Amino acid sequence: MTATTQKNNADVxxxxxxxxxxxxRSFKRWARETGWxxxxxVIMSIFAAFPLLYVFSASLNPGGTLVTANSLFSSFNFxxxxxxxxxxxQPYAAWFGNTLLIGGISSLGTVFLGALAAYAFSRMxxxxxxxxxxxxxxxxxxxxxxxxxAIFLLLSGISEIFPAIGLNSQIGLIMVYLGGALGVNTxxxxxxxxxxxxxxxxxxxxxxxxHARIFFTIILRLVAPILAVVGLLSFVGxxxxxxxxxxxxxxxxxxxxxxxxxxxxxxxxxxxWSIFAxxxxxxxxxxxxxxxxxxxxxxGGLTAGSVK
Amino acid sequence: xxxxxxxxxxxxxxxxxxxxxxRIADAAAGGWKIVAVKILGLGVVDAIAIYALFVLVRSxxxxxxxLVVAVTLLVNWIYFSRGKLPAKYLTPGLIFLAIFQIxxxxxxxYIAFTNYGTGHNSTKADAVNSLLLSSQNRVAxxxxxxxxxxxxxxxxxxxxxxxxxxxxIGGEERPLKDVNNAQLEGGVAVGLDGYTTxxxxxxxxxxxxxxxxxxxxxxxxxxxMLRTPDGSSAFLYTSSLDYDEAAGTMRxxxxxxxxxxxGTGAFTADNGQELLPGWKIEVGLDNFVRAFTEESIRGPLIxxxxxxxxxxxxxxxxxxxxxxxxxxxxxxxxxxxxxxxxIIMILPYAFPGFLSALVWAGxxxxxxxxxxxxxxxxxxxxxxxxxWLAKGSVLFVNLWLGFPYMFLVTTGALQAIPEELTExxxxxxxxxxxxxxxxxxxxxxxxxxxxxxxxxxxxFNNFNLIYMLTNGGPRDVSAGVNVGATDILISMxxxxxxxxxxxxxxxxxxxxxxxxxxxxxxxxxxxxxTKSLEELN
Numbered sequence: 001m002t003a004t005t006q007k008n009n010a011d012v013x014x015x016x017x018x019x020x021x022x023x024x025r026s027f028k029r030w031a032r033e034t035g036w037x038x039x040x041x042v043i044m045s046i047f048a049a050f051p052l053l054y055v056f057s058a059s060l061n062p063g064g065t066l067v068t069a070n071s072l073f074s075s076f077n078f079x080x081x082x083x084x085x086x087x088x089x090q091p092y093a094a095w096f097g098n099t100l101l102i103g104g105i106s107s108l109g110t111v112f113l114g115a116l117a118a119y120a121f122s123r124m125x126x127x128x129x130x131x132x133x134x135x136x137x138x139x140x141x142x143x144x145x146x147x148x149x150a151i152f153l154l155l156s157g158i159s160e161i162f163p164a165i166g167l168n169s170q171i172g173l174i175m176v177y178l179g180g181a182l183g184v185n186t187x188x189x190x191x192x193x194x195x196x197x198x199x200x201x202x203x204x205x206x207x208x209x210x211h212a213r214i215f216f217t218i219i220l221r222l223v224a225p226i227l228a229v230v231g232l233l234s235f236v237g238x239x240x241x242x243x244x245x246x247x248x249x250x251x252x253x254x255x256x257x258x259x260x261x262x263x264x265x266x267x268x269x270x271x272x273w274s275i276f277a278x279x280x281x282x283x284x285x286x287x288x289x290x291x292x293x294x295x296x297x298x299x300g301g302l303t304a305g306s307v308k
Numbered sequence: 309x310x311x312x313x314x315x316x317x318x319x320x321x322x323x324x325x326x327x328x329x330x331r332i333a334d335a336a337a338g339g340w341k342i343v344a345v346k347i348l349g350l351g352v353v354d355a356i357a358i359y360a361l362f363v364l365v366r367s368x369x370x371x372x373x374x375l376v377v378a379v380t381l382l383v384n385w386i387y388f389s390r391g392k393l394p395a396k397y398l399t400p401g402l403i404f405l406a407i408f409q410i411x412x413x414x415x416x417x418y419i420a421f422t423n424y425g426t427g428h429n430s431t432k433a434d435a436v437n438s439l440l441l442s443s444q445n446r447v448a449x450x451x452x453x454x455x456x457x458x459x460x461x462x463x464x465x466x467x468x469x470x471x472x473x474x475x476x477i478g479g480e481e482r483p484l485k486d487v488n489n490a491q492l493e494g495g496v497a498v499g500l501d502g503y504t505t506x507x508x509x510x511x512x513x514x515x516x517x518x519x520x521x522x523x524x525x526x527x528x529x530x531x532x533m534l535r536t537p538d539g540s541s542a543f544l545y546t547s548s549l550d551y552d553e554a555a556g557t558m559r560x561x562x563x564x565x566x567x568x569x570x571g572t573g574a575f576t577a578d579n580g581q582e583l584l585p586g587w588k589i590e591v592g593l594d595n596f597v598r599a600f601t602e603e604s605i606r607g608p609l610i611x612x613x614x615x616x617x618x619x620x621x622x623x624x625x626x627x628x629x630x631x632x633x634x635x636x637x638x639x640x641x642x643x644x645x646x647x648x649x650x651i652i653m654i655l656p657y658a659f660p661g662f663l664s665a666l667v668w669a670g671x672x673x674x675x676x677x678x679x680x681x682x683x684x685x686x687x688x689x690x691x692x693x694x695x696w697l698a699k700g701s702v703l704f705v706n707l708w709l710g711f712p713y714m715f716l717v718t719t720g721a722l723q724a725i726p727e728e729l730t731e732x733x734x735x736x737x738x739x740x741x742x743x744x745x746x747x748x749x750x751x752x753x754x755x756x757x758x759x760x761x762x763x764x765x766x767x768f769n770n771f772n773l774i775y776m777l778t779n780g781g782p783r784d785v786s787a788g789v790n791v792g793a794t795d796i797l798i799s800m801x802x803x804x805x806x807x808x809x810x811x812x813x814x815x816x817x818x819x820x821x822x823x824x825x826x827x828x829x830x831x832x833x834x835x836x837x838t839k840s841l842e843e844l845n
Contacts, residue, residue, distance in 0.1 A: 179408020291658035
């Protein structure tokens, strides 16, 4: 160490050379320290983004098939997006609306039911509280998916008596989704509710607020971030849910994007590829926008939820 | 503070008063809005319940009606009585949870012990009825019954004037009953008090519903049914099958073969030929016995189970490995524009999963797909149709779908590890690899282990990816059930229950119960493991 310093001090005269050599040495150092990271970054970015570019390019080629989709960005025409809405057999607009509606209502309901339960578990002490929490933790392990046969038979039984909420009814589907509300989300919310100090509730109680007012006007505002995360995750989850939606919703007019687009692709796989691609791009936009805007919260919520 | 003797009883008196005061304050502070919402909500619930009750009583579903009454009373009691706060907050969610998560899981357990499926989906009485109906033929010399179609509360009835002039009324599953107060017009009954007579236009509009009605002539279904082709005259139809209720047998009048109920859920002839539809019966452990002993089912079941575990484990492993590698690569403060890479790499996670699988299925298409035609210059690699390549493709696409999540999570976990630990290790002379292997990785694993387990559980039931990408295929032709090389347990359940002409709900539920048991096992082990990992820390 000392030797090098002395050496550097010794050839002060060569210092101009050193300055000239600086960029080259620094490039080597840059390559060693961060340059290779950029190479990996570029490779991974291509890997990550390519399929999305591919589907976007395919959607800009009206009348395109799987074959024509292979020449990327050969044309730039939004015709497929128009065709998409003019197919009576595949009512894309209805699918889109249904998906937003079912996803929106189920996620609102999920947030509400989950918040009510989390408030009770976090703020109240009652018989069966511990057992209840453990049961929820256990129920969480068994997705509704497993009971898909029973859900189908239950709904077909219901539709014999109440056709409005049985098979082929969106209300029925939303009710099924709400059945999963507590199992999946209460634990996540419970953890967050616990971080809100209960002295706030007590202060409000002393000021004369009832439990309902405390819950709706104080607590719900303080836990807004977790409500957003749960609402979003459940929205994303319901919009891409296929299994239950595919057995409950029968009429094309009532189906969701996941069911409709799957059937669209399986019926005419390679022929109408560009229309499918347009549909996929439009379907992805709401979810992706939400995701990219709120990614910080989502990631935080995911980690918090599982680590609890 | 004041130590006068009078304050001694004070606390008791005050607490009683304080209690009352809190109660009053609580009631008053609720605000009229909350009370209004509560009353409105309960009103809606009660109105729906009363409507439901009305319909249920009409269709004579007494058990369900009883449950509706019990639940409605319970809900009203909870919300109108004082206190019971936890119940007030928990009830709405619990009702949904009880019906659509817990009940359905138990119900699957029950279905697994039945022969529920195509040809066996209702009661024996229904099966007898539909057999008699489906084998109906018009009696060659049937008299012409003059007919008027009536409606009452949305239900259609036939007002029949028999050839001898007597008038009777009946409907679907309601045998003809004599009436004597019908309005007559030229010897033909055209109306009845309490019923609406359908006009010509109404009949045209509901033609198919009216043509589908068969009205039993008497209580004995063997006497035949009245059906109408046009809504104005009816003819007698009899079945070519003859049901002997006492013996419980069906006899084919044409061939003379007798089919009897031998306990298999369908009328069976001596030579083993079955009359379908049959009915649902409990078959005990038959479905499980079939799953484990019938070679054409056991083979696929075992290979699907092994693949499910392999798929879930490898998915977690590959995504975590790539995610961790990228997290380390990009966790360097000297590197510029990390943010942009991060946003691009998060895209696959934000893109809806089912769409990704469909898009990849297009790109991996053997003849026209992008990968074969462009990247490999026209090679016809069977990415999705060869057994092993398909398995590899599924894992590859899942890597694309899953690495961003692992990248985000491990980045967060890495940044949460205190810098001092690295410094301390460096001072102690540890090499970078040793620091990573012995300091960072153990700490990282502790914090991400629960996420890895939940990711395993997710992939264990990752239906969308498998079904959308390969449809479970390539199909295993030797299997007795509809499964393929990339099917996982949940997609097998779906295909056995809902895909194809032959649906077997019983067997599918038995598979679901097997998954249930496997998942429960994983859950128990994982809870133990995470505890032990936490204790390590």
